[in-house]
Amino acid sequence: MLILSFIVGAAIGSFLNVVIYRLPEEGQSIVFPGSHCPGCGKSIKWYDNIPIISFFLLRARCRYCKIKISWQYPMVELAMALFAAALFYRFSLSPSLFIYFVFVAALVVVIFIDFHHMIIPDVISLSGIALGFGLSFVNPLVTWQQSGLGILLGGGSLYLIAASYYLVTKREGMGGGDIKLLAMIGAFLGWQSLPFVVFSSSVLGAVAGFTIIICQRNKGNKAGKTAIPYGPFLSIGSIFYLFFQEKIHEFILWYFFPT
Ligand SMILES: [Zn+2]
Secondary structure: OHHHHHHHHHHHHHHHHHHHHHOOOOOOOOOOOOOEOOOOOOEOOHHHOOOOHHHHHOOOEOOOOOOEOOOHHHHHHHHHHHHHHHHHHHHOOOHHHHHHHHHHHHHHHHHHHHHHHOOOOHHHHHHHHHHHHHHOOOOOOOOHHHHHHHHHHHHHHHHHHHHHHHHHHOOOOOOHHHHHHHHHHHHHHOHHHHHHHHHHHHHHHHHHHHHHHHHHHHOOOOOOOOOOOOHHHHHHHHHHHHHHHHHHHHHHHHHHOOO
């Protein structure tokens, strides 16, 4: 079953690559046409489209025009394969397995689209809010009250931070996309997840920000106002929470209420 989840995860990762590539492009259908090379436009044969494996067999190049294929493709496939196996290991065959597989798939798409385009499509975040709340009625891990409160507090808290940042600096620090994304995370994981998700994503974002500034200094560039997307860090923080919430709650209790 673990191996089967790995294979199914890799296949869905292959589909997510198409979503990541086509969703931000206006008017591109996600289903048609089938996969084709962005270099020469030739359609990709099934034997060149095997998740993870084909990339290495083709040595990261198109069979026809030899254009380089991005590492992102096998990375997304491998990540989804590992997540699917890990989710099966954690939840076995239960509603939570499917619910959180959909959730992680949405987050992986958000990570890459936000990274490349600095947007989080409403199609994902808004339908994610509705879906997460709807599924809370069959999800043994989160009650509908926790999910509903997660939406309100998730969206509300980031909205307050964004509004006060704007009042102080007169610059937009966080987009509406991040607000809707945290509301979606609250819908799937419940309000209890929010303190950790906000805290861990801020730390990750700050580390990434400082790293970028230092790298730019070393290259001799003047450190300007580099915008980095916040969505990937929110997503990574909530995936951490999904897998390690017991340990995280234990740690928070121990930290704030030591005995
Ligand atoms: Zn090609």
